[in-house]
Amino acid sequence: xxxxxxxxxxxxxxxxxxxxxxxxxxxxxxxxxxxxxxxxxxxxxxxxxxxxxxxxxxxxxxxxxxxxxxxxxxxxxxxxxxxxxxxxxxxxxxxxxxxxxxxxxxxxxxxx
Amino acid sequence: xxxxxxxxxxxxxxxxxxxxxxxxxxxxxxxxxxxxxxxxxxxxxxxxxxxxxxxxxxxxxxxxxxxxxxxxxxxxxxxxxxxxxxxxxxxxxxxxxxxxxxxxxxxxxxxxxxxx
Numbered sequence: 116x117x118x119x120x121x122x123x124x125x126x127x128x129x130x131x132x133x134x135x136x137x138x139x140x141x142x143x144x145x146x147x148x149x150x151x152x153x154x155x156x157x158x159x160x161x162x163x164x165x166x167x168x169x170x171x172x173x174x175x176x177x178x179x180x181x182x183x184x185x186x187x188x189x190x191x192x193x194x195x196x197x198x199x200x201x202x203x204x205x206x207x208x209x210x211x212x213x214x215x216x217x218x219x220x221x222x223x224x225x226x227x
Numbered sequence: 228x229x230x231x232x233x234x235x236x237x238x239x240x241x242x243x244x245x246x247x248x249x250x251x252x253x254x255x256x257x258x259x260x261x262x263x264x265x266x267x268x269x270x271x272x273x274x275x276x277x278x279x280x281x282x283x284x285x286x287x288x289x290x291x292x293x294x295x296x297x298x299x300x301x302x303x304x305x306x307x308x309x310x311x312x313x314x315x316x317x318x319x320x321x322x323x324x325x326x327x328x329x330x331x332x333x334x335x336x337x338x339x340x341x342x343x
Contacts, residue, residue, distance in 0.1 A: 149330050158231075158318050158334025159270065202269055206330040213322075213330055214283065217269030 119203045124222045133190040135221055137203030140184045147206040148179060149215065150188045152199040159202065159217075162188065198225045229253065231335035233319050239341045245307040248338045252300070252321030260332065261294055261304050262318040270318055276302065306340075314342045 120138040127133040139148065150162040163170055163177045165186070170177040176189040190197055202220040206213060232251040240246050252259050257278050262270035273292065275283040279299040287294070291310070296302040306313055316339050320332040 147330060156336075158320070158337050159332075160334065161331045164330060200269075204330075214272060214275070215330060215332060217271070219267070219269055 119205060119218055121201075121203050121218065121221045123219070124224065126224045126226055127190075127193050128226050129195060130192055133193045133197070133223065135188040135190075135201050135203075135223065136185065137187070138185045139203070139205055142183050142205055148177065148183075148186050149204045149206050150175070150177065151202045151204065151215075151217075152197075153202070153220070154196075154199045162201070164206070193223075193225050195225050195227065198223060231319055231321055231333055233317075233335035233338055235338055236336065237339050237341075239343065240309055241343050242311055243308040245305065246309055246340060247303050247305045248317050248319075248340075250302045250304070250319030250335060252302075252319070253333055256321035256323055256333070257299075258322045259296055259302050260320040260322075261302070262320065264316045264318055264337070266315070273304070309340075309342045311342050314340055316340070 147164050147166050149164040151159040152162050153159040163172055163175050165177045165179050167179060169179060178187045178189060200220040200222050202217050204215050204217060231253055234249050238246055259276045261273045263273050264270040273287045274294045276296045279296050292306055294302060294304045304317060316337040318334055318337045320334045322332045
């Protein structure tokens with residue numbers, strides 16, 4: 116399985132943008148980049164995904180490097196509710212069965 | 228739309244006892260997953276069903292863990308007998324189909340198991 120590398124933890128001030136980095140130097144041409152987050156005492160929830168182009172949705176933006184070896188999840192205006200563990204995952208389609216292999220993620224702390 | 232339901236939310240047992248967890252996925256979702264999440268780690272896939280068939284159970288400790296999805300809807304995960312290292316949160320997730328939308332899985336709240 117392709118691997119991702121994320122910082123263990125980050126802090127950000129409330130109402131400021133947050134940039135969460137992810138390195139995936141062994142990504143293959145068909146791997147999608149997915150981001151999930153896990154709020155305290157909840158299951159993970161989908162945030163965003165992309166293949167080559169930058170993506171935006173109501174929750175966040177995903178910036179993908181031109182060589183696809185890294186990506187950045189952008190929260191445009193952090194709130195206290197965004198405090199969570201953020202997982203960067205490469206979607207692996209193995210023999211037609213999609214799999215998500217979670218790492219340890221980045222624990223994001225929002226400072227009021 | 229109702230989310231993925233799991234029960235119980237918490238369970239405390241002694242080692243060597245048996246335990247079962249139940250999951251009801253989002254209506255219409257063909258694919259169902261069970262994950263184990265040990266404290267401080269990300270979720271680890273235990274087993275994946277497509278309708279009522281197993282498509283991946285490579286990381287399921289089959290000597291003590293079993294899972295079924297008899298009618299292709301809800302599912303149970305059983306541990307018999309439990310060990311101390313089985314203490315974890317067990318998460319159920321579902322998705323529409325194996326490859327129709329790239330990787331969006333919907334997770335339940337999980338069952339927190341403590342083995343004493």
